[in-house]
Amino acid sequence: AGPEYDDVDFITFSPDGQHMAYTAKKNGKYVLVADGQEVSSSYDAIKNIIYSADGKSLAFGAFKDGRQLVVLNGKEGPAFHGIGEGTLHFRPDGTLDYGATDNGKWFMMVNGQPWAAYDALGSEAYSADGQHVGYSATRGNSEYAVLDGKESRPYDVVSNIAISPDGKRFGYNAQMGHKYFVVVDGQVGPDFDSLNVDSPTFSADGKRVV
Numbered sequence: 601a602g603p604e605y606d607d608v609d610f611i612t613f614s615p616d617g618q619h620m621a622y623t624a625k626k627n628g629k630y631v632l633v634a635d636g637q638e639v640s641s642s643y644d645a646i647k648n649i650i651y652s653a654d655g656k657s658l659a660f661g662a663f664k665d666g667r668q669l670v671v672l673n674g675k676e677g678p679a680f681h682g683i684g685e686g687t688l689h690f691r692p693d694g695t696l697d698y699g700a701t702d703n704g705k706w707f708m709m710v711n712g713q714p715w716a717a718y719d720a721l722g723s724e725a726y727s728a729d730g731q732h733v734g735y736s737a738t739r740g741n742s743e744y745a746v747l748d749g750k751e752s753r754p755y756d757v758v759s760n761i762a763i764s765p766d767g768k769r770f771g772y773n774a775q776m777g778h779k780y781f782v783v784v785d786g787q788v789g790p791d792f793d794s795l796n797v798d799s800p801t802f803s804a805d806g807k808r809v810v
Contacts, residue, residue, distance in 0.1 A: 603633075610647070614655035621649050621658060632671075634658055639674055648683070652690040659688055659696055670709070672696055677712060684721065691730040699724075708735070708749075715749045722758070727767030734761045734770055745772045745783070752783070760799060764806030771800035771809060784809055 605624040612621050621634040629642035632649070640646075645663040652658075659672045667679035670688065684699030684706070691697065695711045705717035708724075710733075722736030722743075734747045742754035745761060747770045752758070757775035764770075771784040779791035782800050800809045 603636075603638075608633075610649055612649040612651065614651035615653055616655050619651060619655050619658075621651070621660075623649070632658075632660055640671060641676075648686065648688050650688045650690060652694050653692055654694075657690065657694050657696070659690070661688065661698075668700075670696070670698055670700075677709070687724070689724070689726070689733075691726075693730075697724075697733060706737075708733070710749070716746075716751065718744075722761070725761040725763050727763045728765045729767055732763055732767045732770075734763050734772075736761055736772070745770075745774070752786070762800050762802060764802035764809075765804055766806045769802060769806050769809070771802070773799060782809075 605626050607625040608622050610623045619635055621632060623630050623646040624633045630646045631638045631642055632640040632646055643662040643664050646660055648661040650659050657673055659670060661683045662669055662671055668683045669679045670677045680700040680702045682701045687699035689697045697710050699706060699721050700709050706721045707717045708715045718737040718739045720738040724733055724735040726733050732748055736758040737744050737746050743758040744754060745752040745758045755774040755776055758772055760773040762771045769785055773795050774781055774783050780795045781791045782789045784800060802809050
């Protein structure tokens with residue numbers, strides 16, 4: 601049996617099933633327990649526990665002194681006003697991404713470094729190999745498609761971010777006024793009165809898009 605605590609929660613297994621982590625409460629604070637050992641400092645709360653694909657890295661979000669931060673392999677990252685719920689994501693090479701907010705702005709943190717700040721971030725899309733990330737973002741009255749930190753021209757609305765399975769192509773739906781169109785690899789397609797909510801979709805080899 602493991603150590604005793606006032607409460608345990610958020611039991612999480614590594615993808616290969618070889619490791620297990622959970623939050624444990626004692627003396628009004630929370631610690632992370634991994635493979636039966638306490639592996640973190642004490643925090644006001646812990647959430648979003650995630651293992652890397654190979655199970656060698658472990659990250660989680662934590663609340664401390666009214667701020668939120670991400671802890672990776674026991675090392676605390678910078679503190680923010682908030683961490684995006686469900687945004688922690690390990691790439692195959694162990695790089696950790698997540699969304700964070702401070703001073704009223706949102707930005708992606710990639711390998712410990714902040715990318716450009718926006719008023720809001722949309723959901724992310726990753727290439728199959730995990731090496732590329734795309735997302736929609738809002739600044740003022742305009743929305744942008746962002747791929748690996750590089751933003752598109754401004755649109756009224758951006759949605760349905762998609763990356764081809766091989767990671768070489770990038771597409772999304774966009775709207776300007778009452779016209780809708782699909783943008784693929786930076787090229788704007790013909791405009792329509794409406795679009796399929798599932799477009800764009802790439803073929804397995806990335807050569808075709810519908």
